[in-house]
Amino acid sequence: MSDTAVRNRNRDTVTRQAARHSKKPGEPDDFAVQIADQIESFIVAVREVAKGDEPDSAVPFLLLEVSQLMLAGGRLGAHEDFVPDERYEPDAGPEPDADELREQLAALLEPVDVYSEVFDPYVPRSVPVACRISDDLADVVTDLMHGLAHYQEGRVSEALWWWQFLYLSNWGPTASASLRALQSLVAHVRLDSPLGALDGLDTDEQSDTEDLAKEAGRVMAAEIAAPLGLKNGPEMV
Numbered sequence: 001m002s003d004t005a006v007r008n009r010n011r012d013t014v015t016r017q018a019a020r021h022s023k024k025p026g027e028p029d030d031f032a033v034q035i036a037d038q039i040e041s042f043i044v045a046v047r048e049v050a051k052g053d054e055p056d057s058a059v060p061f062l063l064l065e066v067s068q069l070m071l072a073g074g075r076l077g078a079h080e081d082f083v084p085d086e087r088y089e090p091d092a093g094p095e096p097d098a099d100e101l102r103e104q105l106a107a108l109l110e111p112v113d114v115y116s117e118v119f120d121p122y123v124p125r126s127v128p129v130a131c132r133i134s135d136d137l138a139d140v141v142t143d144l145m146h147g148l149a150h151y152q153e154g155r156v157s158e159a160l161w162w163w164q165f166l167y168l169s170n171w172g173p174t175a176s177a178s179l180r181a182l183q184s185l186v187a188h189v190r191l192d193s194p195l196g197a198l199d200g201l202d203t204d205e206q207s208d209t210e211d212l213a214k215e216a217g218r219v220m221a222a223e224i225a226a227p228l229g230l231k232n233g234p235e236m237v
Contacts, residue, residue, distance in 0.1 A: 032156050042069045052104065062182055
């Protein structure tokens, strides 16, 4: 490589570095751009899979997309707390309607949509509850779209705050649960281990709903009690 080419390459490198460090106020930094790109890519991919054009590849595609999303979630979880610029949340517009996506995924995954999950693995003697991959993914997309609406309006700190908060409180656990189910499905196929009968596993069962509500109540009670120095939270019935 000639000296002129080397100098030009070095100059290009310096120019790019300077551009990264001279962003205008309010412009997203590299971290925000990367997280937003991963989130937007996930939303687009899930919607494409839900169309059902390649049903045989739906589960491995979803496994890949959810796995990549969890990397973004892990980065958000490991980051220091984001602080929004404004004290009150600006209007992000109407909440996105995920019912069509939910129904498309449910139809696509119908034979294997329902799976068992423990609400909180750190709660002793937690009772498994029935969940649906279609519900999980539609809920995750709804959470992500909330932050994305802020991001697209230039409210970067607000978007990061929502993505981080909802990762810790909702879409993170939900996506993690669906990831485990999707990984299990792929493992059953690749290891030639047929699934057992799924009879009786249904989210419509009243007992499952009650168990989930009680489990959620116990977790919330414990979280409320701890900062107050109480040994036990209020009795949840």
